[in-house]
Amino acid sequence: MRRVGTVGGHTYEFPTLVELLAKATPARSGDVLAGCAAESAAERVAAQTVLADLPLATFLDEQVVGYDEDDVTRLVLDTHDAVAFAPVASLTVGEFRDRLLAWAAAGDEASISDLAPGLTPEMVAATSKLMRNADLVAVGRRTRVVTGLRSTLGLPGRLASRLQPNHPTDDPLGVTASIVDGLLQGCGDAVIGINPATDSPARTVALLELVDEVIGRYGIPTQSCVLAHVTTTLRALEQGAPVDLVFQSVAGTQPANRGFGVTLDLLAEARAGALALGRGTVGSNVTYFETGQGSALSADAHRGIGGRPVDQQTLEARAYAVARHFEPLIVNTVVGFIGPEYLYDGKQVLRAGLEDHFCGKLLGLPMGVDVCYTNHAEVDEDDMDSLMLLLGAAGCTFLIAVPGMDDVMLHYQSLAFSDVLTTRSVLGLRPAPEFEAWLARMDLLDDAGRVRELTADAPAARALLAAASA
Amino acid sequence: MxxxxxxxxxxxxxxxxxxxxxxxxxxxxxxxxxxxxRARVALGRAGDALPTARELEFRAAHAAARDAVHQPLDVDRLRTALGELIEVHSAAPDRATYLQRPDLGRQLAQGTSLPRTDADLAVVIADGLSPRAVHEHAADLVTALLERLPGWSVAPLVVAIQARVALGDAVGAALGARAVVVLIGERPGLSSADSLGVYLTWDPRPGRADSERNCVSNVRPPHGLSYAQAADTVAALLGAARELGASGVVLKDEGPALPAGAG
Known part of the structure; x- marks a missing residue:
């Protein structure tokens, strides 16, 4: 069947599914760089029109990246759950969008959330391309994904945070200072997660022991993570280090994952290692993944059927299929980190953040976002504010926060700890329940449940430091 | 690190x-x-937000970084310091295109012609992501480097606009140089808007991989490397590359590897 769409009296043909998806994607610089973007606004809408009439089940028969060549495609199709898919199996992509919005408006979380095992990344990516930002928010907030290890994440009305206490030399004092600063501002309920300055096993073990000690000393219901390469974490596990979460960056094609130095077997081995430690109290999700649009293209590993470039948003959704196989506690897209050649400005970053959250959630992931930017992108704090508030409204699982918006190790800007407080207070959201109870025990909350604004001699601030040096 | x-x-x-x-x-x-x-800890709060003074401090740092990216390269200022320069442009016609199309920043603009020199060394001063770094450090560093290379024939200095590191391959090849050194403004951070990087490639020609280069990063006295330190390292790398007839990871013991995303 020829796939042809007409807009403004001009007829456009989309010979392959790869081209159809790419041309239907809202504009972004990475697809232009890859050479797969629509060449005009009219061509983009024509592609969206054709995509809307495509049966959802097409994606089970026709691949974007070949089954024989790519283990991500095999993982997706070999684990597809036809029973979970059944309620929407007869719909087109456009009808599926309408159905999701109807369920969301009715507050029918179960009908949306139960679909996950029956959905493929390509189905979800295709649907997102037909949605406006508000659609992505409306459905995202009604997609329920709850996970846990020592805190419970993803509950309604909750917004968690990753406390990111990076330091240019992994200095223990510096890391500790940033951890205390974040805790005093009610952050860290999703994870206290450090990007190490170097990927050595000895340093990873040392940082794991440092954070484990802080968590144990303060009795904090959260988990730690050192975001080293999975092979480094495996070494740490062999040495008996206190590993709560196995971390890895993942992407949507086998060659891109090879570029990250990971295979599905390696991830399974590390997960089994962490699971065997039994460090959870309220759940047993022991993996953490980061992703980001453009990662496959930047590794020159972005091609699909016929060697054609696949758009970066579809490839991003495929990364979520890798992540969900390992039942993660948390996943986040690092949405503005990669630079303006992939997402040029605030509009593109905002859209991508909402797409990633929607696609991840719909595929069953506990999805968070690193709301962030680099200095050579056309992005500033106002853009970040818009995205964080929309993500809060969208029911985002967690946001990443650093001291004063400035990551002094990775040299980019993320959210400040206080931005998490703003998002919670503006939208009436609360921390993870176990963590909220801990904040109350530490006398860090006022009578209204807000994180106190501390003065220099506040008992709570002194208590936290004193507890550490007792 | x-x-x-x-x-x-x-x-x-x-x-x-x-x-x-x-x-x-x-x-x-x-x-x-x-x-x-030096992370921005203990900033205090105004309600659930940052106090005005802390907010303005952050904005000042971000503004400096933004201005460093978008300030045009002042070629006349370089000419005053260094004498005659050949000006070339990449295939990216403006800053917005440059930022979105790194591939264009690695190619010379159509119709660019350069004299064949068969020199030992070509030196390319490139705006990169921080023209400000070039303004502040390039002339002094070029002078310090050339002082350390007696016996090397050096092609006329080239200044490149809207340029990525790999543009040096095209320039070096066109000049017929045996090696190219590219001085380029690095991506500005909040606390370092004026950092200059130096990339050395032996036998430059289009298509060279980043693994075939050596890099000396963070030249920005007094906070980063001094001109003398950087020039010593680059001169030593050039000598070693000439001995070996190659640059890049084969020289890695003498120079740090390329940082990710530097290309």
Whole structure:
């Protein structure tokens, strides 16, 4: 069947599914760089029109990246759950969008959330391309994904945070200072997660022991993570280090994952290692993944059927299929980190953040976002504010926060700890329940449940430091 | 990266670390935190947001970084310091295209012609992501480097606009040079908007991989490398590359590897 769409009296043909998806994607610089973007606004809408009439089940028969060549495609199709898919199996992509919005408006979380095992990344990516930002928010907030290890994440009305206490030399004092600063501002309920300055096993073990000690000393219901390469974490596990979460960056094609130095077997081995430690109290999700649009293209590993470039948003959704196989506690897209050649400005970053959250959630992931930017992108704090508030409204699982918006190790800007407080207070959201109870025990909350604004001699601030040096 | 040789491995070390934190602050919990890291800790709050002064400090740092990216390269200023220069442009016609199309920043603009020199060395001064870094450091660094290369024939200096590192391959090949050194403005950080990088490629020609280059990063006295330090390292790398007839990872013991995303 020829796939042809007409807009403004001009007829456009989309010979392959790869081209159809790419041309239907809202504009972004990475697809232009890859050479797969629509060449005009009219061509983009024509592609969206054709995509809307495509049966959802097409994606089970026709691949974007070949089954024989790519283990991500095999993982997706070999684990597809036809029973979970059944309620929407007869719909087109456009009808599926309408159905999701109807369920969301009715507050029918179960009908949306139960679909996950029956959905493929390509189905979800295709649907997102037909949605406006508000659609992505409306459905995202009604997609329920709850996970846990020592805190419970993803509950309604909750917004968690990753406390990111990076330091240019992994200095223990510096890391500790940033951890205390974040805790005093009610952050860290999703994870206290450090990007190490170097990927050595000895340093990873040392940082794991440092954070484990802080968590144990303060009795904090959260988990730690050192975001080293999975092979480094495996070494740490062999040495008996206190590993709560196995971390890895993942992407949507086998060659891109090879570029990250990971295979599905390696991830399974590390997960089994962490699971065997039994460090959870309220759940047993022991993996953490980061992703980001453009990662496959930047590794020159972005091609699909016929060697054609696949758009970066579809490839991003495929990364979520890798992540969900390992039942993660948390996943986040690092949405503005990669630079303006992939997402040029605030509009593109905002859209991508909402797409990633929607696609991840719909595929069953506990999805968070690193709301962030680099200095050579056309992005500033106002853009970040818009995205964080929309993500809060969208029911985002967690946001990443650093001291004063400035990551002094990775040299980019993320959210400040206080931005998490703003998002919670503006939208009436609360921390993870176990963590909220801990904040109350530490006398860090006022009578209204807000994180106190501390003065220099506040008992709570002194208590936290004193507890550490007792 | 350099760091402390030893990190805490046991409870005692953590207690020691936090004790030192407390003592360092003289009992003021905010000073305690600030003394331990140059991360922006203990900023205080205005309600659930940052206080005005802290907010403006952040904006000033971001503004400096933004201006460093978008300021046009002042070629006349370089001519005043260095004498005659050949000006070339990449295939990216403007800053917005340059930022979105790194591939165009690696190619010379159509119709560019350069004299064949068969020199030992070509030097390319490229705006990169921080023209400000070039303004502040390039002339002094070129002077320091050339002083250290007696006996090397050097092609006329080239200044390249809207340029990525790999544009040096096209320039070096067109000049017929045996090696090319590219001085380029690095991506500005909030605390370092004026950092210059130096990339050395032996036998330059389009298509060279980043693994075939050596890099000296963070030239920005007085906070980063001095001109003399950087020039010493680059001159030594050039000597070693000439001995070996190659650059890049084969020289890695003498120079740091390329940082990710530098291309």
């Amino acid at each position: 350099t760091g402390p040789d030893r990190l805490p491995r046991a409870e005692g070390d953590v207690v020691d670390a936090t004790d030192r934190l407390s003592r360092a602050g003289g009992g003021d919990p905010w000073a305690v935190l600030r003394s331990a890291t």
